Amino acid sequence: MGVTRVYSYTLAGKAGVTPEQVRKDFSEYGIKGNRRGGYLTESLIRAIEVIFSRDRKSNVVVVGMGNLGQALSRYERFAGRGINIVATFDIDPYKHKSRSDIHVYPMERLEEITERFGVTVAILAVPEISAQEVCDELVNLGIRGIVNFSPVLLKVPQYVVVNNVNLSDEIESVILSVRRMKEEQTLFL
Amino acid sequence: MGVTRVYSYTLAGKAGVTPEQVRKDFSEYGIKGNRRGGYLTESLIRAIEVIFSRDRKSNVVVVGMGNLGQALSRYERFAGRGINIVATFDIDPYKHKSRSDIHVYPMERLEEITERFGVTVAILAVPEISAQEVCDELVNLGIRGIVNFSPVLLKVPQYVVVNNVNLSDEIESVILSVRRMKEEQTLFL
DNA sequence: TGTATTTTGTGAATTGTTTCACAATAGATC
DNA sequence: GATCTATTGTGAAACAATTCACAAAATACA
Numbered sequence: 087m088g089v090t091r092v093y094s095y096t097l098a099g100k101a102g103v104t105p106e107q108v109r110k111d112f113s114e115y116g117i118k119g120n121r122r123g124g125y126l127t128e129s130l131i132r133a134i135e136v137i138f139s140r141d142r143k144s145n146v147v148v149v150g151m152g153n154l155g156q157a158l159s160r161y162e163r164f165a166g167r168g169i170n171i172v173a174t175f176d177i178d179p180y181k182h183k184s185r186s187d188i189h190v191y192p193m194e195r196l197e198e199i200t201e202r203f204g205v206t207v208a209i210l211a212v213p214e215i216s217a218q219e220v221c222d223e224l225v226n227l228g229i230r231g232i233v234n235f236s237p238v239l240l241k242v243p244q245y246v247v248v249n250n251v252n253l254s255d256e257i258e259s260v261i262l263s264v265r266r267m268k269e270e271q272t273l274f275l
Numbered sequence: 276m277g278v279t280r281v282y283s284y285t286l287a288g289k290a291g292v293t294p295e296q297v298r299k300d301f302s303e304y305g306i307k308g309n310r311r312g313g314y315l316t317e318s319l320i321r322a323i324e325v326i327f328s329r330d331r332k333s334n335v336v337v338v339g340m341g342n343l344g345q346a347l348s349r350y351e352r353f354a355g356r357g358i359n360i361v362a363t364f365d366i367d368p369y370k371h372k373s374r375s376d377i378h379v380y381p382m383e384r385l386e387e388i389t390e391r392f393g394v395t396v397a398i399l400a401v402p403e404i405s406a407q408e409v410c411d412e413l414v415n416l417g418i419r420g421i422v423n424f425s426p427v428l429l430k431v432p433q434y435v436v437v438n439n440v441n442l443s444d445e446i447e448s449v450i451l452s453v454r455r456m457k458e459e460q461t462l463f464l
Numbered sequence: 465t466g467t468a469t470t471t472t473g474t475g476a477a478t479t480g481t482t483t484c485a486c487a488a489t490a491g492a493t494c
Numbered sequence: 495g496a497t498c499t500a501t502t503g504t505g506a507a508a509c510a511a512t513t514c515a516c517a518a519a520a521t522a523c524a
Contacts, residue, residue, distance in 0.1 A: 093471070102428050105471095106513060113473060121472040121519040144450045157346035158442070163426065167443045169450070206457075207450050231453035233446050237352065239291045245460075247452040251445050253347070254356045256438055257422050261333045261358070261396050263436040264420035268395075271434075282501070294501095295483060302503060310502040311490045 093124040143168045145203045150212030151176040159188050172203045207231040282313040332357045334392045339401030340365040361392045396420040
């Protein structure tokens with residue numbers, strides 16, 4: 087778009103943080119700007135690509151093809167971020183064979199496919215009851231990172247990274263904040 | 276289940292935090308336990324229900340019935356947390372009328388339905404391009420809280436609460452951590 | 465080329481959060 | 495009922511993150 091330089095306050099505005107934050111973070115990672123000249127977009131983008139490994143693609147699998155698993159496997163935005171869903175799995179793959187979506191494999195083929203595609207990260211969207219069991223299986227197959235959508239605190243070895251996403255919590259926290267704000271407001275009337 | 280008392284370290288273990296954290300948080304909200312006796316489950320649950328407004332149900336709407344919106348509208352776990360999806364909306368409701376799911380209304384009926392059911396919180400799962408526009412509409416109709424699934428920083432008045440959920444970020448952060456850990460490990464070999 | 469101005473880069477100050485450590489005490493045990 | 499023990503409750507200490515404030519440097523402009 088022809089923009090060659092950006093300033094800490096521009097980025098801060100877009101990201102909803104303070105300019106100091108932006109500068110401190112950049113400085114932390116050795117990203118240098120020019121005093122008075124701001125940051126050069128090209129080199130900035132390259133630096134960020136390296137820091138976030140955006141220069142490489144990463145193969146991941148989705149395990150559990152319920153509502154959420156299906157939605158995640160069709161989510162187009164992952165591609166643009168180097169997140170490449172190579173396969174999806176379910177205990178009952180025939181249940182979901184319906185449309186011409188991404189192929190659903192039975193759990194038995196997990197090992198073969200994770201190995202073939204060098205998958206180290208899995209998205210876990212199975213029911214609460216089987217979450218820990220499936221998690222153990224994944225860890226045994228060499229999975230090193232799990233994005234966990236079940237409301238369960240997974241027990242994993244220290245070398246495995248887990249990121250918990252709890253949709254109920256996200257919504258509840260907004261409901262709570264809204265209630266709190268309303269209560270505050272009525273106090274002033 | 277007949278359990279009448281719990282201890283800070285029990286809860287801490289289940290939640291993956293320290294016992295001190297549990298006690299400090301409880302103390303912050305005036306939840307009292309008995310020295311040596313722990314916390315009484317019954318009164319603890321009641322206190323938490325009040326703090327998180329779990330004693331009341333909250334009506335919410337889902338706006339945008341793409342993959343994610345559909346998955347969210349079918350997510351059974353919300354009910355058990357007092358989150359009640361009363362209606363879903365899309366610009367093109369006929370596209371999604373297929374199965375006997377929850378009813379999809381056209382955007383034109385947003386006002387009528389939010390008013391009727393006293394909806395103050397909306398789940399926004401529309402494409403990036405229309406996110407701000409739909410958000411403005413929601414705010415105009417009196418929505419006070421938004422759970423935003425589009426990768427956009429929404430501009431809203433101060434009295435509106437926004438909670439951003441970025442699925443690409445969640446997955447990317449795990450990918451990153453895994454790469455970092457692997458790099459660390461190879462250094463030791 | 466010199467001066468004014470803008471923006472970075474970063475120590476220091478502030479603010480916020482987590483952990484420590486231990487007195488107070490309720491309950492268990494004899 | 496006296497003593498022992500486990501657990502809470504919370505100030506103080508340590509740690510972490512954010513904001514402030516300003517010198518240093520690069521550009522703009524005369």
